[in-house]
Amino acid sequence: MADPLGWDGYAASLARARERTGTDEAVVCERAKIGGHKVVVIRFEFGFLGGSVGTGTGALIEEALVETRALRLPVVSLLSTGGTRMQEGVPALRQLQRIARGLVLVREAGLPHITVARHPTTGGVWASLGAAADVVLAVPGAQVGFAGRRVRPESYGDDPAYTAENQYAAGYLDELVTEDRLTDRLEVWLGLLAGESRNRPAELPRALGALEPASDGWAAIQRVRSAERPRAGAYLDDYFDTYATLRGGVDDGVLCGIGSRGGRSIAFAAQTGTATTPGGFRSATRLIRLADRLRLPVLTLVDTPGAAADPAAERAGIGHSIAELFGAVAAADVPITTLVIGEGGSGGALAFCSADRIWLTPDACFSVIAPELAAGILKRPPDGIPALAGELKPRPEDLLALGAIDGIAGPEPVSFVR
Incomplete structure (x- = not known):
């Protein structure tokens, strides 16, 4: 369902986006290695119609999440998106439910999901794929929020509420990580999330303070x-x-x-x-x-x-x-x-x-x-x-x-x- 609304000029826009980015859709889903860790990567391409989600995008993400479960690999999502693709209307909007269901199945399988919010990360993708991840990282200075720049009231256009820094201050992000450190931090987190756990109780720490009993x-x-x-x-x-x-x-x-x-x-x-x-x-x-x-x-x-x-x-x-x-x-x-x-x-x-x-x-x-x-x-x-x-x-x-x-x-x- 590449053009469910028959939107005038949409087919030409898709063709130009494919030629410009070298990708078939707004996401590229692939197996990769980060450090020594095998992962499934879902990478958004903002140059493809603003990284927007259409019906084809939703199908690719769903396939990637199915592969994650089949191979029992962590998933890393690299976001850069303006939200849902308006040229495909409600069929595109409903892809957010498809993504949310796929993530629920990944969680039920006990597999970790790390997301990185890059500039910009807004709309339904942030709400359905990004904010619910097990570990949420973001690039400093990125626009991160549900309401994108062009849909929020003009008076709020430059409000700092819509920034990665504000999301971190509010407790909705785990780390702010510069682009040059992303691979290192992803490797650290993958090691911790996918490390050997052996389901026995954690060892009790040793006492570091005074060992003698208090008098009363x-x-x-x-x-x-x-x-x-x-x-x-x-x-x-x-x-x-x-x-x-x-x-x-x-x-x-x-x-x-x-x-x-x-x-x-x-x-x-x-x-x-x-x-x-x-x-x-x-x-x-x-x-x-x-x-x-x-x-x-x-x-x-x-x-x-x-x-x-x-x-x-x-x-x-x-x-x-x-x-x-x-x-x-x-x-x-x-x-x-x-x-x-x-x-x-x-x-x-x-x-x-x-x-x-x-x-x-x-x-x-x-x-x-x-x-x-x-x-x-x-x-x-x-x-x-x-x-x-x-x-x-x-x-x-x-x-x-x-x-x-x-x-x-x-x-x-x-x-x-x-």
């Missing part, structure tokens, strides 16, 4: 709040040979991604000591669902005074975002291992925790509520806070005695057998 509950709380205590960044650097981060929302206090340890790929979600916002919970949810699809074990590092409690967090749906993470953890078939490395504050910390493997470092604690907040609820005076901290039994030793955790980490990693 209040001492444990004070120690865990020390600025000198090692945070998640130190644990990730110590644990992984290399790692890269993913985003699913905006929260600088949460680090999510995939790392390689001894050639084994492990997904991680780590809190860094701040109150976790809805964006942080959504990043962790995205990470765990991705790991479950790709059969990667998960390591979570818990360190937060709790979920953000400000009006902005409520307006952004803090309760909903926590519920989504609880559900993702509960539904995951891959093993999740949790190490509490700092303050475990109530439900905001528990949402990041494994259901069956929770360990604490000796200098960590976990509590149903902060002692200061408990004092306010119970109407106790400030000088009663230290004693109340002890009553909450937040120390690793207390929690182990209660049967609330599985163990206390030491100076050596711990391996688990599933």
Whole structure:
């Protein structure tokens, strides 16, 4: 159905586009190698009618996604498109559903998809093929957004909302990568996504902080709040040979991604000591669902005074975002291992925790509520806070005695057998 509408002059436009680009359609789909990784590449050619999707384009992309599944290869999509081809009308528009269905089947097959948004990447292709990828990269300065330059209101023509930089700032892109570094970054990500996982629990990291027990509950709380205590960044650097981060929302206090340890790929979600916002919970949810699809074990590092409690967090749906993470953890078939490395504050910390493997470092604690907040609820005076901290039994030793955790980490990693 090359010309379903019988559009005047369309056949001539196609002929000129083919002559100019040397391609038959707006995409070129082929098998390739990136570094040492075999992949299926879907590459858009913007010079072919603005990289627009017509019925022939949709058929080529669908064939490429079928080949991806048949060969069990990752797919890399290199986007540069203005959207759907108007000369083919609704038959062209419906190709977006065809693409979306093909990607669902790729995900169900447990195969990774990396996309690169180049200039420009707009319209239905961004919404159906790009934004839903497992890893979303973009070239700095690229126009990236649903509304293309010629269809949005003129007053918004140069608004920075439609840029790769804004998409990154909003948490919708994982990395901004210059053209000269794209091959290197794709090779890194392919190695992490397609690396050996061996579906057994992630090894427990070694404790990096103080190993001696705190004298009492209040001492444990004070120690865990020390600025000198090692945070998640130190644990990730110590644990992984290399790692890269993913985003699913905006929260600088949460680090999510995939790392390689001894050639084994492990997904991680780590809190860094701040109150976790809805964006942080959504990043962790995205990470765990991705790991479950790709059969990667998960390591979570818990360190937060709790979920953000400000009006902005409520307006952004803090309760909903926590519920989504609880559900993702509960539904995951891959093993999740949790190490509490700092303050475990109530439900905001528990949402990041494994259901069956929770360990604490000796200098960590976990509590149903902060002692200061408990004092306010119970109407106790400030000088009663230290004693109340002890009553909450937040120390690793207390929690182990209660049967609330599985163990206390030491100076050596711990391996688990599933």
